[in-house]
Amino acid sequence: MEPSTQKLIHTFGALADLGQEIAGTGDFNEMVRTSMHMLLGTLALRRGAVVECTSDGPLRCAALWGLSDEMFDGFEIDDIEKQSFLERDPSGLLISDMSSSFINRHRDKLTAEGIELVLPMIVRGEVTGMVLLGGKASGEEFSEDDFETIRAMVRHIGVGIHTHRLLEQVAQRAEENRRLYEELRAIYRDTVRAFAAAIDIKDKYTQGHSERVGRYSEIIAREMGWSEEEVEGIQIAGYLHDIGKLIVDRDIINAPYNIDAKHSSELNRHPAAGYEILSPINHPYADIPLMAKYHHERLDGRGYPDGLTDEQIPMGAKIVSLADSFDAMTTDRPYRRRRSFEDVVRDLRENSGKQFDGKVVTAFARAMLKEVKGETKDRRITKMLGKTYLEGEQVPTLLTDLICDLEAGPQITQISQKKSV
Amino acid sequence: MDTPSGKLVRSHCVGTTAVVYASDYLNKLTGEKIERECRRQLNCGCRALVIDFSDTKLVNSIGVSILLGIIDVAEKCGARIAFSEVNNETVQLFEMLGLTRHVVLAKDEREALMNLSHYETTPIVH
Numbered sequence: 062m063e064p065s066t067q068k069l070i071h072t073f074g075a076l077a078d079l080g081q082e083i084a085g086t087g088d089f090n091e092m093v094r095t096s097m098h099m100l101l102g103t104l105a106l107r108r109g110a111v112v113e114c115t116s117d118g119p120l121r122c123a124a125l126w127g128l129s130d131e132m133f134d135g136f137e138i139d140d141i142e143k144q145s146f147l148e149r150d151p152s153g154l155l156i157s158d159m160s161s162s163f164i165n166r167h168r169d170k171l172t173a174e175g176i177e178l179v180l181p182m183i184v185r186g187e188v189t190g191m192v193l194l195g196g197k198a199s200g201e202e203f204s205e206d207d208f209e210t211i212r213a214m215v216r217h218i219g220v221g222i223h224t225h226r227l228l229e230q231v232a233q234r235a236e237e238n239r240r241l242y243e244e245l246r247a248i249y250r251d252t253v254r255a256f257a258a259a260i261d262i263k264d265k266y267t268q269g270h271s272e273r274v275g276r277y278s279e280i281i282a283r284e285m286g287w288s289e290e291e292v293e294g295i296q297i298a299g300y301l302h303d304i305g306k307l308i309v310d311r312d313i314i315n316a317p318y319n320i321d322a323k324h325s326s327e328l329n330r331h332p333a334a335g336y337e338i339l340s341p342i343n344h345p346y347a348d349i350p351l352m353a354k355y356h357h358e359r360l361d362g363r364g365y366p367d368g369l370t371d372e373q374i375p376m377g378a379k380i381v382s383l384a385d386s387f388d389a390m391t392t393d394r395p396y397r398r399r400r401s402f403e404d405v406v407r408d409l410r411e412n413s414g415k416q417f418d419g420k421v422v423t424a425f426a427r428a429m430l431k432e433v434k435g436e437t438k439d440r441r442i443t444k445m446l447g448k449t450y451l452e453g454e455q456v457p458t459l460l461t462d463l464i465c466d467l468e469a470g471p472q473i474t475q476i477s478q479k480k481s482v
Numbered sequence: 483m484d485t486p487s488g489k490l491v492r493s494h495c496v497g498t499t500a501v502v503y504a505s506d507y508l509n510k511l512t513g514e515k516i517e518r519e520c521r522r523q524l525n526c527g528c529r530a531l532v533i534d535f536s537d538t539k540l541v542n543s544i545g546v547s548i549l550l551g552i553i554d555v556a557e558k559c560g561a562r563i564a565f566s567e568v569n570n571e572t573v574q575l576f577e578m579l580g581l582t583r584h585v586v587l588a589k590d591e592r593e594a595l596m597n598l599s600h601y602e603t604t605p606i607v608h
Contacts, residue, residue: 064578071575075543095511095544102543105579107550126547127554198550199580 072210075103079214083221090123092225096218097124100192103214104207108175108195111218114138114188123222127195132174138163143188146181154178154208178203180211182219189223246345250297257300260307264314270388273445275299277384277425280441284424285380294346295377301349302356302381305335332357333366352377356385359416371418379418383409383425386416391446402450406459413467423467430460491519499598500528501591504538504545513548520552524559530598531556534591536567546579553584562586564594 079099082092093111101109108127112120119137122130142163149161156164156171156179164171164179171179171193178194192215197203203211257271264270278299282292306314309331313324336354344350355378358364360371390405400408409426413419431437433451443451492503500523507513520531533552535541541549556563564586568576576582588594 064574067574067578071543071578078542078544091511094514098511098513098544098547100543101550102546102548105546105550105581107554126551197580198553199583201580 072103075099076210076214076217079217083217083224086228089225089229092221093218094124096214096221097126097192100211100214100218101126101194103210104203105198106194106196107198110193111190111222112136112193113190113222114143120190123190128174128176128193132170136167136170138188138191143181146188147183147186154180154211155203178211180215182215182222184219184223189219189226192218246293249345250293253297253300256304260301260303263306263311267389267392267394270392271300271303273388273392274302274381274384276441276445277387278380280428281380281384281421281425282377284428285420290346294344294349295352295380297344297346298349298352298377299381299384301339302335302353302385303331304338304353305331305333307338308334329357329365348375348377351375352381354378356381358382360418361415364416374418376418376421379421383417383421387425388445391450402453402456403459406463410463410466419467423464426460426463426467430457430464433457433460491515493519493523495523495528496595497599498528499530499532499595500524501532501534501595503534503536506537508538508545508548509540509542510544513545514551517548517551517555521555524555524561528561529559530562530564532564532566532588532591532594532598534566534594535569535572536591538572539569541572541575546575546581549581553581557584562598564588564598566591566594 079096082095082099085092097109097111100106108125110125110128110133111123112133113123115121118139119135120133122133122136125132142161145161145163156168156177159179175195176193177196178192180192180194181188182190182192194211197207254272254275257275261268261271275296276299279292279296282295287295306328309328313327332354336350339350339353342350352375354366355364355369355374358367358369358374358378359382360374360379362368362370387405387409390400390408391402393399406426409417409422413422428437429442429451432440432442433456491507492505494501500520502516502519502523504513504516507516516533520533523531531552533549538545553563563584565576566588567590568587573582573587576585576587586594586597588597
């Protein structure tokens with residue numbers, strides 16, 4: 062093969078490889094180093110470096126070969142020198158032919174390191190960096206063809222660096238936005254928890270109720286395999302489910318006895334009122350107003366405010382409903398002590414399919430059983446219920462039986478109910 | 483010596499000559515590992531290097547650049563360098579680019595070691 066043909070093939074191959082490298086989405090530093098090797102290897106240049114301009118003046122070495130790092134100590138370019146690169150004909154590559162202030166300032170250092178060519182990388186009318194190149198391994202002078210090849214490759218590298226930097230900036234902005242969004246969500250969550258505390262303060266007998274309902278709801282949803290986003294959403298719904306109580310008379314909420322029909326009707330307005338309060342807010346999670354509105358609906362249609370039945374009730378509302386009832390049963394009220402765990406389990410069994418969704422009850426029972434058996438690290442349910450509440454020897458059996466019965470279906474549940482009676 | 487892919491850069495010493503196998507790492511960024519291995523061998527006292535190309539079908543621009551780095555390191559240490567088992571196409575490329583001005587080309591590893599043997603002197607003590 063003729064040497065000129067071989068040289069052409071070698072150069073063409075390098076240009077093709079360089080294009081591919083620059084278009085790739087790999088690591089930035091590797092891209093620059095690979096591109097530099099391609100440039101050096103195309104003409105067999107013994108040394109070289111790719112340096113980037115930084116905003117404050119010093120040039121940052123992005124890749125080097127055959128040169129020492131120390132060479133770049135105090136290597137900087139100012140705006141006037143950049144401007145002179147833009148104004149002058151960039152075809153003057155040889156240091157010996159260049160007389161710009163930048164070259165004059167660094168000529169001795171460049172020459173001592175064996176650098177013969179300096180090419181500014183100009184992208185969109187801006188000097189983004191430069192490529193420094195040593196002489197050819199053959200010892201020959203550079204030809205016009207060599208200069209053309211070098212210019213083409215340096216342009217490619219300049220565009221590649223510029224594009225990668227832009228992509229980095231985009232990624233950085235996206236990360237900043239993500240962090241900002243996370244912060245906003247945290248603020249939102251804190252605000253919601255503050256609201257929950259405010260709701261509970263109104264009811265002196267149920268302090269911490271909304272917070273606990275939020276946590277129980279979260280535990281159930283997670284056990285049911287909901288996504289993290291959905292779990293966060295239902296936790297918020299749990300915190301806010303009683304927000305409608307803010308419009309109910311404090312005396313009705315705090316009545317130390319079972320309230321009469323009139324007051325009961327007033328109290329029963331709170332789910333719909335909660336919906337009215339929550340609807341205008343643009344929540345970062347779906348269906349929070351609906352979960353608040355329907356947390357007193359029952360599968361058998363005897364709930365309120367709309368008397369919905371099974372399929373009509375959103376799953377989130379079913380979860381909040383169970384969490385709400387469970388907390389009501391397991392905390393002291395003005396007119397009664399909290400119920401024993403056995404009693405609570407009996408209630409859950411009896412009311413599955415009527416008040417509660419069996420799948421939701423099963424998930425909650427499974428989560429409790431895991432905690433009781435020590436299969437989970439955190440003891441969140443135990444903490445909320447108090448240390449001793451789930452300590453009874455019969456607790457694992459009660460939960461296991463409940464899960465088995467609910468998974469077996471309604472007929473078996475009825476038999477178990479008869480047995481327990 | 484480990485490459486990022488977990489493979490080793492194969493090398494061994496014969497007297498004060500290190501034989502390093504270019505293998506298929508040369509034509510990508512992993513080739514820098516070969517240069518580092520050569521540098522390590524020279525720092526350990528080797529006075530000559532054989533780069534073996536028996537498993538290298540072709541050398542691209544990256545490979546040429548890596549080899550020039552090795553030549554540079556060797557020359558700075560006053561060490562000689564030989565390339566062995568280079569195929570005809572690559573020999574032509576090296577000649578065209580001027581690499582052959584800096585290295586001895588040998589038919590195989592044995593011939594490379596023979597060519598370099600007379601150059602061996604007392605190992606450099608670091």
